[in-house]
Amino acid sequence: MSFLIGEKMTGGYGGADILHDCTIAADQGEIAVIVGPNGAGKSTAMKAVFGMLNIHSGRVMLDGEDITALTPQARVAKGMAFVPQTSNVFPTMSVEENLEMGAFLRRDNIQETIDQVYELFPILGDKRRQNAGELSGGQRQQVAVGRALMTQPKVLMLDEPTAGVSPIVMDELFDRIIEVARTGISILMVEQNARQALDIADKGYVLVQGRNRYTDTGQALMNNPDVRKSFLGG
Amino acid sequence: MELLNALILMANFVLVPALAYGSQLALGALGVTLIYGILRFSNFAHGDTMAFGTMAVILFTWWFQSMGINLGPLPTALLALPFGIAICAGFVLATDKLVYKFYRQQRAAPVIYVIASVGVMFVLNGIVRFIIGPDDQAFADGERFIVRARSFKEWTGLEEGLTIKVSQGITVITAVLVVAALFWFLNRTRTGKSMRAFSDNEDLALLSGINPDKVVMVTWIIAAALATIAGTLYGLDKSFKPFTYFQLLLPIFAAAIVGGLGNPLGAIAGGYVIAFSEIMVTYAYKKFIGYMAPGDWSPDSLLQLLGTNYKFSVSFVILLLVLLLRPTGLFKGKSV
Numbered sequence: 185m186s187f188l189i190g191e192k193m194t195g196g197y198g199g200a201d202i203l204h205d206c207t208i209a210a211d212q213g214e215i216a217v218i219v220g221p222n223g224a225g226k227s228t229a230m231k232a233v234f235g236m237l238n239i240h241s242g243r244v245m246l247d248g249e250d251i252t253a254l255t256p257q258a259r260v261a262k263g264m265a266f267v268p269q270t271s272n273v274f275p276t277m278s279v280e281e282n283l284e285m286g287a288f289l290r291r292d293n294i295q296e297t298i299d300q301v302y303e304l305f306p307i308l309g310d311k312r313r314q315n316a317g318e319l320s321g322g323q324r325q326q327v328a329v330g331r332a333l334m335t336q337p338k339v340l341m342l343d344e345p346t347a348g349v350s351p352i353v354m355d356e357l358f359d360r361i362i363e364v365a366r367t368g369i370s371i372l373m374v375e376q377n378a379r380q381a382l383d384i385a386d387k388g389y390v391l392v393q394g395r396n397r398y399t400d401t402g403q404a405l406m407n408n409p410d411v412r413k414s415f416l417g418g
Numbered sequence: 419m420e421l422l423n424a425l426i427l428m429a430n431f432v433l434v435p436a437l438a439y440g441s442q443l444a445l446g447a448l449g450v451t452l453i454y455g456i457l458r459f460s461n462f463a464h465g466d467t468m469a470f471g472t473m474a475v476i477l478f479t480w481w482f483q484s485m486g487i488n489l490g491p492l493p494t495a496l497l498a499l500p501f502g503i504a505i506c507a508g509f510v511l512a513t514d515k516l517v518y519k520f521y522r523q524q525r526a527a528p529v530i531y532v533i534a535s536v537g538v539m540f541v542l543n544g545i546v547r548f549i550i551g552p553d554d555q556a557f558a559d560g561e562r563f564i565v566r567a568r569s570f571k572e573w574t575g576l577e578e579g580l581t582i583k584v585s586q587g588i589t590v591i592t593a594v595l596v597v598a599a600l601f602w603f604l605n606r607t608r609t610g611k612s613m614r615a616f617s618d619n620e621d622l623a624l625l626s627g628i629n630p631d632k633v634v635m636v637t638w639i640i641a642a643a644l645a646t647i648a649g650t651l652y653g654l655d656k657s658f659k660p661f662t663y664f665q666l667l668l669p670i671f672a673a674a675i676v677g678g679l680g681n682p683l684g685a686i687a688g689g690y691v692i693a694f695s696e697i698m699v700t701y702a703y704k705k706f707i708g709y710m711a712p713g714d715w716s717p718d719s720l721l722q723l724l725g726t727n728y729k730f731s732v733s734f735v736i737l738l739l740v741l742l743l744r745p746t747g748l749f750k751g752k753s754v
C-alpha cells in the first residue's frame with residue numbers, strides 16, 4: 185500500500201458531492217501528479233486528503249494509519265504539509281518570518297531547516313528580510329513551498345505550484361520539486377501544465393468530474409493516445 | 419521676537435495639546451486596528467471599553483488615595499493602571515466567551531459582529547454609568563505642571579507663555595513606551611508573529627498549526643490594555659466622563675481608517691493626523707496673525723475656521739475624504 189492514500193473518497197462542501205469514489209496516492213520519494221480539466225475537483229481532492237472538508241465515505245491512510253478523522257493541524261503534526269493553490273504565503277511578513285511560521289509547531293532549533301530551504305531556493309536567502317507580498321509570483325511560490333518544508337514533512341502536497349509563473353520559472357520549480365522528492369519526501373501535486381508535470385511524475389491521475397478517469401505511470405499516460413487527445417492537447 | 423512669540427503661541431495651543439491628544443487617539447486606534455486585523459470586525463464597543471477600563475483605574479486610584487498610597491509628583495492613577503488593565507482584560511475576555519465566540523464558531527459575517535459589538539457597547543455603557551455614574555470624575559493628583567506659563571515667561575522674557583502639563587508629558591512618554599513594547603511584541607516574539615500571521619492569512623495560519631484560541635485571547639488582552647491606558651491618559655489630561663468616551667469612538671475610528679485598518683503603524687499616524695487637524699481647524703488664529711503681520715495690525719475676527727463645538731465634524735470630513743480617495747488608508751491597510 186502507498187505511503188499516503190486517499191481511498192475511494194466521496195464528499196464535497198456540504199451541497200452536492202464533488203468527489204465520487206476518488207482515489208489518489210503517493211509513495212515514498214515518488215512524485216504523484218493529478219491533472220484534469222478546470223473544476224474537475226483536483227483542489228477538492230487535495231483538501232479532502234488534508235482533512236479540510238468532510239468525506240462521507242472512503243478513508244485517508246498515512247503510513248498504514250487511518251487519519252480520516254484528524255484535523256488538518258493534527259495531520260501537520262503527523263508529517264503532512266500542504267501548499268494551497270491560492271493565498272499560500274503571509275504577505276505582510278518577511279520571507280524568513282514565513283518560514284518561521286511554517287515551523288510554528290516545532291520546538292527545536294529550526295535554523296538548520298531554514299538554511300536548507302535557502303540552499304534549495306537561493307533567491308529566498310537573498311530576500312529573507314523582504315515581505316512575501318512584494319515578491320514576484322515565482323518567488324512567492326518558492327516561499328510557499330519553503331514554508332511547507334519547514335515542518336520537515338514526510339509528504340508534501342502542492343496545489344498548482346506553477347500557476348501564473350513563466351515557463352522558465354516553471355522548469356526551475358519542477359527541478360526543485362524533483363530534488364525534494366529525492367530526499368525521500370512523497371510528493372502529491374496538482375498541475376495545470378499536464379505535459380511537463382506528467383513528464384516528471386512517477387504516477388499520474390487524470391480526474392474528470394470528481395472521478396478517476398485514468399491512473400497509470402506518468403510515462404504511460406503520456407503515451408496513451410486517449411489521454412493525449414483529450415487532456416494534453418494532441 | 420514677534421516670530422518667537424508666534425511660534426510659542428502655536429506650540430502652546432496647538433503642538434503640545436495635539437501631541438498629547440494624538441497619542442491618546444493613537445493608542446485607542448491601535449486597539450481598534452488590532453481587533454479589526456485579527457478578529458476581523460470593527461469593534462464599536464472600544465470607546466466604552468476605554469471608559470470601563472478607566473473606571474476600574476479610577477476606583478483603584480481612589481482606594482489607594484484613601485490608604486494614603488501615592489506616587490509623589492506623579493498621578494496615583496499610574497499605580498492603579500495595571501490593576502485596571504487586569505479588570506478590563508477579564509471583562510473583555512468574558513464578553514468574548516459570552517458573545518463573540520458564538521459568532522466565531524458560526525463563522526458569522528463581519529456585519530453581524532459589528533452589530534453584536536454595538537450590543538456590547540450598550541451593556542458597557544450601562545455598567546459604567548451604574549457603577550461610577552454619568553458625571554465628571556476627578557482622579558488626577560500629584561504635580562500639575564512640568565512647565566508653567568508664568569515661569570516660562572520670566573525665564574525667556576517672551577510675551578507668550580508655554581504650558582506643559584504633567585498629564586501631557588506622561589501621555590507622550592507612555593505612548594512611546596507602549597508603542598515600542600507593542601511593536602517589539604508583534605515583530606520579535608513567537609506569539610506576536612503568530613498574531614500577524616493570523617491577521618495576514620487565517621487559513622494558512624491554521625495550516626501552520628497556530629492556535630486560533632490563543633491568538634484571539636492575546637488580542638483581546640492587548641486591546642483591553644491599550645484601551646485602559648488610552649482612556650486613563652485621556653482622563654488625566656481632560657477629565658473622565660462616560661459619554662465623552664463614547665464620543666471618542668469617532669475620532670478613534672477615523673484615525674484607524676485614515677492610517678489603514680489593520681495596520682498598527684497607520685493607526686499611530688492616523689491618531690496624530692486627526693488630532694492635529696481637529697486642533698488646527700478649531701484654533702483661533704487672531705493673535706498668531708497679529709504677531710506675524712507687520713506693525714500693530716491685527717485682524718478683527720477671531721480667524722477660527724470652525725467652532726470647537728463642531729470639532730467632531732473634522733473627523734467626519736477626513737474620514738470621508740480618505741474613504742473616497744484612498745479606501746485602504748495612508749498606509750496599506752485592508753479596504754473597508
Ligand SMILES: Nc1ncnc2c1ncn2[C@@H]1O[C@H](COP(=O)(O)OP(=O)(O)O)[C@@H](O)[C@H]1O
Pocket residue numbers: 197202220221222223224225226227228229
Ligand atoms: N469552497 C467551495 N465551496 C463550494 N464549492 C466549491 C468550493 N470550491 C470549489 N467548489 C466547486 O467544486 C468543484 C471542483 O472545484 P475544484 O476542486 O476547485 O476544481 P479544480 O481544482 O480541479 O479546478 C467546482 O464545481 C467548484 O465550483
Ligand SMILES: [Mg+2]
Pocket residue numbers: 226227228269
Ligand atoms: Mg484547483
